[in-house]
Amino acid sequence: MTDEVIIEATEDAVQRQYVYIEKVKEITAEQTSREGRQPTYDVRVFGCQMNEHDAEKIIGMLEEMGYSKASAGEQADVIVFETCCVRENAEEKIYGHLGILKPSEGDKRSIVAVTGCMMQQPQVVEKIKKSYRHVNIVFGTHNLHLFPELLYRYMSEGRRVFDIWDAGSQVVEGTPITRTEKVKAWVNIMLGCNNFCSYCIVPHVRGRERSRNKTDILEEVKRLAQGGYKEITLLGQNVNSYGNDLGLKDAFAELLYALNAIDGIERIRFMTSHPKDLSDSLIQAMKELPKLCEHLHLPFQSGSSKVLKDMNRKYTKEQYLQLIDKVREVIPDIAFTTDIIVGFPGESEEDFQDTLDVVKRVRFDMAYTFLYSKRTGTKAAEFSNQIPEKVKKERFQRLVETQNAIGAELNLKHEGLTEEVLVEGKSRHSDAMYTGRTREYKLVNFTCDEDLTGQLARVKIIRAWPFWLEGTAEPHQ
Ligand code: SF4
Incomplete structure (x- = not known):
């Protein structure tokens, strides 16, 4: 048997x-x-x-x-x-x-x-x-x-x-789904990745890029709107290349315009964007479409152009910084978040200083920081110049301290402001508080006399904590 x-x-x-x-x-x-x-x-x-x-x-x-x-x-x-x-x-x-x-x-x-x-x-x-x-x-x-x-x-x-199948050629529609959240929902727009960053196992386990049909995505989002969902986050390993496999050009920006027109949906987010594919048409869409939030998750991974080349990221430090400037010029209040890897094979102290330099120059609202982890089957796993764990951890510590200080400073700027918060329900911190996020993806815990779950509330920020904001809701109109 x-x-x-x-x-x-x-x-x-x-x-x-x-x-x-x-x-x-x-x-x-x-x-x-x-x-x-x-x-x-x-x-x-x-x-x-x-x-x-x-x-x-x-x-x-x-x-x-x-x-x-x-x-x-x-x-x-x-x-x-x-x-x-x-x-x-x-x-x-x-x-x-x-x-x-x-x-x-x-x-x-x-x-x-x-x-x-x-x-x-x-x-x-x-x-x-x-x-x-x-x-x-x-x-x-x-x-x-x-x-x-x-x-x-x-x-x-x-x-x-x-x-176990080696590869997926299909995009499967019609699978039953039970959403874990009631206010915001994830919507897959594509599967797989074609980029083969040298450290990443994802293309090996999720296969090549396969985009969903625009009509299937729009139908799903219309159903979500009818079900009371207010926010959607479009998911893909590299959403900027949505539609390329279907022979379409600029399809991601077009999809955003169509989604913006769906009644009931108040906010649209997307992740993840690869810097090499972030198009002018997407930046324009972010400027023009009221439902697209002022938040961009743009992983840079390393500030060193040499390390970026070894990572097969296909952009340099300078190109990344220019891209940030270009987006900020069009959308001045945008919040940036990012992913950073510390201790990639061959990373010298000078390379790491370049990473710190990007962190200080961009001033990210938040960064997901990772120690490089060797993954069997990836190109970087074969590199001989692996970095000792002790060195990786020490650099990681410096990076986290630098980023946390910047995040806390940026949070302080929100004190005294009134923010639009999409209310997600009771706060995990305290039963007396509600929780939600601003358009810039800031977590807000706040007091409120009534349960506004699923609605956009106006919240006065009374205190900025390093990783979240505390507020009180203004009377509901
Ligand atoms: S890091 Fe992202 S873009 Fe690069 S190979 Fe992995 S999934 Fe693809």
Whole structure:
């Protein structure tokens, strides 16, 4: 008996999932009447927004199949891991979580499924096969939509199911989805990446760029607007190249104009933008379209042109700084956020000083800072001039201190101002406060006499904290 299950990649396979959803539903209905409780699920997500959004699809399918969310501390009937392989410590964490799940005698047995980017790496799948025998179902990023079929196969045949596709040629539409938020939603506009930055595993595990059709995106956003959603964030590894694979030119800016016209949606964001592809037409759209927020996430990764070349980023320090100036000239109040990698192979102290220089010159509102992590299968993993951990960590510390001081200073400028905040609900900090974000993506926690969740509130900022703003809502008009 083999572990492998191969399912053909046909259009029919997508439609067929609805048949499998019904089949699993019969099993869960029978379990519900037998045990007097609805079977439960627990979906654990690691990594980026793309994974968060994929998890919403897995949850959507599970709920369609008759599962409900497990309560905290309860061992769920189905546990799904949505994995990330961008950094080594993320992978180690996931192995740790999987190890904890190994059943001991007499334990209630859950069905354990693992998916996401890690599963696109053959060495990982081999390790799961051999060392994590309590994992029942393994599937990859390209066949996520087949989860009902794989789950049913496991339930009906009782043997482990492994189904990983090397590449995805399709963009799958029509997968059930349960959104985890009620006010703002993620919308995938494209999958995969063509850039092959030398440190990055994403193109190897998510495949080449595939854009969704504009009409499918517009339909999805119209449905979100009808469902009361106010903000959308368009997702793609490099949204600026949206449509290139469909033979379209300037398609991303055109898409933004069409989305801006949808009634009910108040705010539009997008991520991620590659500096080499940020077009004039996009900058113009950001200036003209009232719903596009004054916030741009523009990863620069390193301030050294030499390191950027080794990273295969296809821009120099000077070009990046010129781009920032160009955007600021058109949209003066824009907030920039970025991603930075410290300790890329061959990074000298001088190269690192260039990174600090960019941070000081641009003055980012926030930066996601990472220690370089060697990823098997990428070009940079083969570079011989790897940087010692101690040096990486010391540079990382200096970078974080520099950026945090700038972020805190920029936050201070908001004290005394009244900001438009899209209210997302109660604050995690305090039950007496609500939370939301400004158009510049600043997190605001504020007091308010009424629950304005889902609405745009005017909030007077009374205090700036290093990573958030504190305010009080002005009377609602
Ligand atoms: S643009 Fe570069 S960093 Fe971003 S996903 Fe593609 S290869 Fe990775």
